[in-house]
Amino acid sequence: MILVFGKTGQVAQELAAEETVTCLSRDQADLTDPAACAEVIRAHAPAAVINAAAYTAVDRAEAEEDLATRINGTTPGVMAETCATLGIPFVTLSTDYVFDGKGSSPWHPDEPVAPLNAYGRSKQVGEAAVRLAGGAHVILRTSWVVSAHGSNFVKTMLRLGKERERMRVVADQIGAPTPARAIAAACIEIARQLIADPEKSGTYHFAGQPETSWAGVATEIFVATGIPCAVAEIPTSAYPTPAPRPLNSRLDCSTLERVFGTTRPDWQAGLKDILKDLGERA
Numbered sequence: 001m002i003l004v005f006g007k008t009g010q011v012a013q014e015l016a017a018e019e020t021v022t023c024l025s026r027d028q029a030d031l032t033d034p035a036a037c038a039e040v041i042r043a044h045a046p047a048a049v050i051n052a053a054a055y056t057a058v059d060r061a062e063a064e065e066d067l068a069t070r071i072n073g074t075t076p077g078v079m080a081e082t083c084a085t086l087g088i089p090f091v092t093l094s095t096d097y098v099f100d101g102k103g104s105s106p107w108h109p110d111e112p113v114a115p116l117n118a119y120g121r122s123k124q125v126g127e128a129a130v131r132l133a134g135g136a137h138v139i140l141r142t143s144w145v146v147s148a149h150g151s152n153f154v155k156t157m158l159r160l161g162k163e164r165e166r167m168r169v170v171a172d173q174i175g176a177p178t179p180a181r182a183i184a185a186a187c188i189e190i191a192r193q194l195i196a197d198p199e200k201s202g203t204y205h206f207a208g209q210p211e212t213s214w215a216g217v218a219t220e221i222f223v224a225t226g227i228p229c230a231v232a233e234i235p236t237s238a239y240p241t242p243a244p245r246p247l248n249s250r251l252d253c254s255t256l257e258r259v260f261g262t263t264r265p266d267w268q269a270g271l272k273d274i275l276k277d278l279g280e281r282a
């Protein structure tokens with residue numbers, strides 16, 4: 001059995017559909033309480049642990065950095081220590097937002113991180129703590145998660161696109177949406193391979209393809225659904241937010257493909273599945 005922290009989130013809901021998985025809700029395991037999470041792992045005695053719970057409210061984190069750091073930093077570190085002691089692998093998710101977004105080449109997993117915002121810093125703390133724990137682990141950085149569940153950019157665009165004739169969307173943040181379903185499948189595959197070969201431990205990238213901008217994603221949504229909403233491409237400077245976002249979110253996913261054989265999902269195909277699940281498309 002693989003134990004999953006998270007039940008209601010985008011990735012957690014896709015993991016719940018997998019066999020051999022037990023998903024924990026906030027009631028069963030609150031990530032603000034690291035000792036309780038460690039105890040839950042010991043009590044379940046799983047073959048591996050996947051952490052799909054996190055503080056993901058990027059703008060709100062600017063005012064709640066301590067809370068975000070506890071959930072995304074301290075607790076994943078304690079989970080990883082517990083797994084190391086039990087001799088089982090630990091898989092956790094991180095983000096493109098650990099990078100500063102400079103330049104235009106895809107980020108390699110070994111490149112230095114320099115987050116621009118509190119959420120990114122909290123995930124950086126988690127990454128470091130998980131490595132320090134010293135057990136079998138994978139830190140899987142992904143980007144721009146989309147799914148039919150929870151809240152995400154796709155659902156925001158569907159809601160606002162039906163109310164407005166025109167949406168202003170940033171066109172200079174470049175990256176790739178990643179379907180939560182593909183992330184869940186990748187996490188399961190990684191956990192299985194780590195059980196067999198802990199030497200595969202490390203930090204890897206997994207994102208959809210091809211690269212685009214948020215304006216590109218919005219355009220694709222309106223074309224695929226026939227929602228009559230125009231997309232006005234704007235620079236990030238014209239869309240001020242409490243948390244600064246990186247401009248270059250391109251992730252080099254080649255090491256994951258080489259070591260685990262996991263290929264990048266086509267986000268446009270994933271988007272069509274999501275729109276179908278939401279009843280927005282035949």
Ligand SMILES: NC(=O)C1=CN([C@@H]2O[C@H](COP(=O)(O)OP(=O)(O)OC[C@H]3O[C@@H](n4cnc5c(N)ncnc54)[C@H](OP(=O)(O)O)[C@@H]3O)[C@@H](O)[C@H]2O)C=CC1
Nearest residue numbers: 008009010011026030031053054056093095142144145150
């Ligand atoms: N969303 C994105 O675009 C991206 C996400 N990631 C990373 O991928 C992972 C999964 O993200 P995603 O599925 O989108 O996340 P969601 O925001 O959809 O879900 C977050 C989950 O974490 C749970 N959670 C939050 N706080 C706590 C807590 N204190 N105790 C227990 N559970 C808690 C939530 O439960 P509840 O419903 O009870 O609040 C929810 O199940 C995260 O590590 C995230 O940082 C990486 C890149 C992009």
Ligand SMILES: Cc1cn([C@H]2C[C@H](O)[C@@H](COP(=O)(O)OP(=O)(O)O[C@H]3O[C@@H](C)C(=O)[C@@H](O)[C@H]3O)O2)c(=O)[nH]c1=O
Nearest residue numbers: 056058095096143144145153156168169170214239245
């Ligand atoms: C709603 C809206 C957003 N935007 C911009 C804001 C932002 O730069 C971009 C995406 O908006 P979001 O609110 O979805 O962005 P955000 O919540 O920052 O998304 C991030 O979440 C965290 C958890 C991650 O780890 C990242 O990979 C990334 O997916 O689009 C517009 O330009 N126009 C709009 O009307």
Ligand SMILES: [Mg+2]
Nearest residue numbers: 056057058152
């Ligand atoms: Mg968001």
